[in-house]
Amino acid sequence: QVQLQESGPGLVKPSETLSLTCTVSGDSVRSGSFFWSWIRQPAGKGLEWIGRIYSSGSSDYNPSLKSRVTMSVDTPRNQFSLKLASVTAADTATYYCARGTSFFGEDFWGQGTLVIVSA
Amino acid sequence: DIQMTQSPSSLSASVGDRVTITCRASQSIASYLNWYQQKPGRAPKLLIYATSSLQSGVPSRFSGSESGTDFSLTINTLQPEDFAIYYCQQTYSPPYTFGQGTKLEIK
Numbered sequence: 001q002v003q004l005q006e007s008g009p010g011l012v013k014p015s016e017t018l019s020l021t022c023t024v025s026g027d028s029v030r031s032g033s034f035f036w037s038w039i040r041q042p043a044g045k046g047l048e049w050i051g052r053i054y055s056s057g058s059s060d061y062n063p064s065l066k067s068r069v070t071m072s073v074d075t076p077r078n079q080f081s082l083k084l085a086s087v088t089a090a091d092t093a094t095y096y097c098a099r100g101t102s103f104f105g106e107d108f109w110g111q112g113t114l115v116i117v118s119a
Numbered sequence: 120d121i122q123m124t125q126s127p128s129s130l131s132a133s134v135g136d137r138v139t140i141t142c143r144a145s146q147s148i149a150s151y152l153n154w155y156q157q158k159p160g161r162a163p164k165l166l167i168y169a170t171s172s173l174q175s176g177v178p179s180r181f182s183g184s185e186s187g188t189d190f191s192l193t194i195n196t197l198q199p200e201d202f203a204i205y206y207c208q209q210t211y212s213p214p215y216t217f218g219q220g221t222k223l224e225i226k
Contacts, residue, residue, distance in 0.1 A: 046219050047163065049214050063120065102211070
């Protein structure tokens with residue numbers, strides 16, 4: 001069974017960089033069949049797709065966040081990561097990592113991790 | 120970006136009812152439309168991918184269809200566990216945008 005688990009600080013100061021890692025089990029991030037994505041959800045609001053990365057390192061980011069987002073893949077550790085720079089209170093949300101394909105959608109998700117941006 | 124307009128934003132129904140949620144894409148997305156269910160405090164769960172294909176383990180009372188750029192999720196014979204928020208998502212072209220969500224509540 002594929003499982004994903006987000007980890008990282010739950011509190012980040014304004015203007016700093018949010019850093020999260022997603023650890024994958026039951027599959028390999030090296031797999032070329034899937035992309036690995038990040039989605040976020042402010043409390044009580046809808047889902048926002050942040051971006052995706054393939055094992056090759058090829059990535060696509062949401063234009064609304066593109067200037068601040070960096071994603072990477074760590075194949076030896078079977079992890080992928082998200083960095084979001086210059087955060088503000090508007091970046092406070094639950095962040096999810098997921099596995100997906102364009103045809104099959106995002107089929108496995110992590111449980112989510114709440115990140116609060118506050119001084 | 121492709122905009123996904125989902126309706127209604129909320130819906131009240133009773134156990135045993137049949138309900139339909141719709142999602143309209145701002146441009147053609149072929150059949151790259153997925154539906155997710157989210158319960159409080161939980162991650163979204165994939166129900167349907169590619170417009171009408173049922174994800175493994177999802178009950179057959181869930182179904183999806185399309186008509187041009189309009190897509191629908193139908194739930195037949197609502198069960199108590201179906202009361203949740205439902206989202207559509209296009210995976211035709213990044214960024215993979217979601218609809219605003221439909222909250223399905225018990226009447």
